[in-house]
Amino acid sequence: MLKGFKEFILRGNVIDLAVAVVIGAAFTAVVNSIVENVFNPLVGAVFRADSLDNALVLTIPLPGEDAEIRFGAVLGAVLTFLIVAAVVYFVFVMPMNLLKQRADARRQTGTEKPEDPETELTVLAQIRDLLAAERSPGPGTGSHRGE
Structure with missing residues (x-):
């Protein structure tokens, strides 16, 4: 039971979520301070x-x-x-979009796009095709291979 709990706690996405919650709470405190100490007095002065x-x-x-x-x-x-x-937009989203655009531009101007790595499914499909080719009669031959 403790082993399962340890595996759950040490999962990468659980740790990432915990960090996001803590950073979100700290970020909320900063934004609330800006609103209460800068914007509230300005708007309060207007009204x-x-x-x-x-x-x-x-x-x-x-x-x-x-x-x-x-x-x-x-x-x-x-x-x-x-x-x-x-x-959130100007500090996080916009810079990440710019970085992504630059990375995409480098990929397009640089070397060709790398091939997708072979997966078990593609290897199995290749084996199936080879076996099917061996069993079917070749052009001009009237028999199966190995007969």
Whole structure:
């Protein structure tokens, strides 16, 4: 039982997933800090509120306690999403696409594309074809090989 657990934990994709979760959490902290410390004060200054949470508040009077609709909080969430999307695109996706394009260009201008490595399936298909060729009569011969 422990051996199976050890194999599961030491799989490459489990380790990669764990690293991705940790990096994602750290990345989220950085983005949240940027939004709270840079964008919230800027937008708050425009809307004359101390943060986006307190900007664009619509109060609905109700008996007992008023209800508040906080459009500024929604705006802050949208800004956070856009900032995360922009950082992911410009820091990760765009550079990886450029690297891929350069690698493809090198492959096209460089040597010919390497052949696909032979797999067991292609070797077995070749053996089948050779056996079929040996069993079928050759051109001009009326008998099977080896008779």
